[in-house]
Amino acid sequence: MVYAVGAGAIYAAQFHLLSHSIFKALLFLGAGAVIHSVGTRDMRLMGGLGKQMPLVRTVFVIGALALAGIPILNGFWSKELVLEGGLANGPLWMYILMVSGAGLTAFYTCRMVSMVFFGEPRTHLHGHDAGTAMKIALIPLAFGALTSWLLAGPFSHLLGEESLPFHGVHTLTTLHILEEIISIPTLIALLVVALGLLAWWQRGRLGWMAKAFNWLGWSAEHSFGFEAINHAIVNGTQATGEGLRVTQTGQLNWNVMGILIGLLAVLATLIIFGLGA
Amino acid sequence: MWWQVIIAIVTLGCAVEAIRAKKLLVSAMWLAGTSALVALLLYILGAPEIAVIELSVGAGLVTVLFVFAINLTGEAAPPFRSLIPKPLAWVVIAITTGTLIWLNLPMLGASLPDVQGLTFQAAFWENRQVDGWLQIVLIFTGALGLLGLLADEKPHQDDEEVSA
């Protein structure tokens, strides 16, 4: 989304926000249903749950496919729109990065779905099916994930006139938007997504590759060090905040010094960069 | 020309003494001296009206105020070590003024054109009359501020402090 805004594709960003909110809500609720049912969050302990909770499995697969950007589902349309906006306005390397990201997403969603819902039960978790209330929440979302892209036109209309008039969002019909989406870059992106799927399918044959990527699995287990980095960032920021408080000496002399330092900095900037203009 | 240079040097000398003087009252007197010499420079620049005002307000009124304030607060204790190292202050001031002089080089050689146009009365009372009106606002709010800060404190507050 940030990528889209950055590339100036405001409408695409907003549209992806809409799609994203629908399928992510679906996935989170689905995952919540699963966790509620089996009482653990560890994916590796799950497996074969599809038999026990068929409805959850169905809607979860829909959400996952939308997330992976498989055609017809809403995630596909909006993601393509984002990528295209990026290709039109942003640098190429960023586009390539984003497309690879899409491929990776397809890969890990498949892995997740297969681990949780298909295959043999890994441990003896006695899951029970989701309650009625949960189902009632999930079904409309799944329906939304299937169809919300049809609203592309009205949505652009809404954005264009109601909430974001400053941004020059063009009001387009759904058909027009869909036509815009289906183009060669879309096919490339689809190909990459398909590659991601294939990689999962043929994971057995890609054993050599898996070995090469063993370290990746290991680091993934340790959250790629993100946990540690997260910790470091939070602590570091807090420490910087605490450390900077020393600059607020409360002494008038130093405060005036601040004014002078500001003056010197501005004068220096102007002399270095301003004289040429 | 040389006498102008001498006045300039004496003015700056007074200013330096005002900062260097150990006693506040002496400092205030040197400030009055600086003010008087600035008035003289203003006169030399061809601005006799503002020179008179500077002399009476800057050298007169403000000095009286300083003397009052110093009397009310008492003389300063012997000088302390400054909070900012003096060499650092020196360097910063030198660089700042140096840069400003360098940026002002085009103006240094400027010649002074003949005075033309409005009289002082016309300039102040007609052209800049909004500034005049605003001076009234300034004086009014200033007086309010002064009253607010220095008016007698209500006795009951002191009672509370005593009882507490």
Add this chain to the structure above:
Amino acid sequence: MDVSLLTSLWVALPLLSSPVIYLIGRLTVRRTPHKANPAGWLAVAALAIDAILLALTVDANNKGIATAFKFGDVVMRADGISFVLGGSAVLLGLLVTIFSLQYMAGEEGEEKYYALLTAMIGTIVGLGCTRDLFNLWVWFEAMAITSYMLVAFYREQPASLEAGIKYLVQSAVGSTLVLLGIALVFASTGSLDLDHIMLVTQSGSTLLLAAGALFLIGFGVKAALVPMHTWLPDAHSMAPSGISAMLSGVVIEAGLVALLRVMGAISGSSLAWGWLLLGFGLLNMTLGNLLALRQTQVKRLLAFSSISHVGYMLVGLGLAVTYGLHDGAAGAFFHLITHALMKGLAFLAVGALMYGLYLANHKHDALMVDDLNGASKRYPLAVFGLSIAVLGLGGLPPLAGFMSKWQIFVAGAEAQSTAALVIVIYMALNSVLSLGYYAPLVNRMYRKEPSPVILTGKRIGWQISLPLVLLTAAVILLGVYPTALSWLTDTAATSLLALFGAI
């Protein structure tokens, strides 16, 4: 009514009513010392009438009638920027005055408080309208002089006096630097009229570069640009809460507007001005957020967050000036308005809590973050207002603060340059960082057990509650209908780009 008379009345009414408020208030106190002081109600009336005049002036302006008047050689003209600044000042001032009816009741020198507050609002309105370089300084100085005593209003509190003198000295240094800049501009262009100066400004003049630097620093002291910000946390935390709201919501923005006016006039001298604004904006954001992170006093925390919010406005304006983006300016002015509302609400809500916890018990302690624990149990309205305000300041959708920040982000994206993109991402990260100190406040107020201070708190009256309700509603409504003010911010943005000669 004649439009130019209307405009001049809008500017002059607060200034004219100020002595009346003082005199009537003073006389009443003399004659009947134990009766309630009428000064507050008079100020409310004067500001309400001024708000009507404002509405009429804006209406005339929207019809295309020039809202200008000439005073000697000095042209006063109300444009979009004037309406943004003057409108915030009058409306927030009105709410602050209503708030003060109870908050300041019985304080010594109440009539001086209202007279100075009204005069300050008048000077801010004038500051927004004037088109004369030196006259701008006079309005600016008048605003400063009215605010000195208001900051040091609790003249028996050492801390408040200390804050007052720091504020005074730093802003006096700033205004002297501005004077030097004015002298430089006057010497090199021979004119004081901003529009005329813009026409004759040439690029590459070192005199104008020096003048620009002096303006940036001089007005920057009042606008709290880092590293000239050091007075702000002291002054904002020690002033009476209504004044904190005014200082944070309008006065620092007035410094910003003054800066824009003069920089616009000499912007032809260099291309670096926009980049300087961007640079200061990023610096302000970072430092304000980092310093707010570990604060233990609520008002001090809010004061540091003001520093970071000036940063957002500066980035929006910098984007507008550097890339000629209309949206950047519109976003910045929208943020100016929403910040005035949100910060006004935050300070008034904190003031309401302070009143209940301390002032009503005749204490002058600072409100600490720990005092807020479980405050929702006893002060649901004030706590709700404060929560909405800080969440809005943190940029949570769908509150007003999110919409204005979003507009600035969008402007950054529109610039289509990597540098602007990096700035936008950096801004977004800063927003997240700011939630790191806003969110715990809300959490504390709603989810912790009430602290002993809370349980002994006094009730607060309708005079305090009414402004809180109105401001809370405004923050929420502007979040839901951000376009409600786009006519105003768009006009202001057009005015700004005209100032910088981009149109």
Add this chain to the structure above:
Amino acid sequence: MSLASIIILVILGLVGIGLYALLITRNLIKVVIGLQMMVKGAILALVLAGRLSGQVNLGQSLALTVVVADTIVAVIALALAVQIRRHCGTLDLNDLATLRR
């Protein structure tokens, strides 16, 4: 050396000395003296600017407003100093640094 350049050096000298006083002095009254020194420089600057552009009387009327405004600032600053002496018992800036961090 022309008169203009002499005056410019005096202006920057006064401003520099005033700023130096603000940096190193620890007494509040002396801080106000430093401020006044800077203002004197600014007044000279305005009159000089008027003279340089041939409108010395305009410069004078600006300087008049500055004199009035800054006298008021000095008055309020001194009143604050008196009040600070009364309630904080000191004029030393090092002791007037309770608001920090």
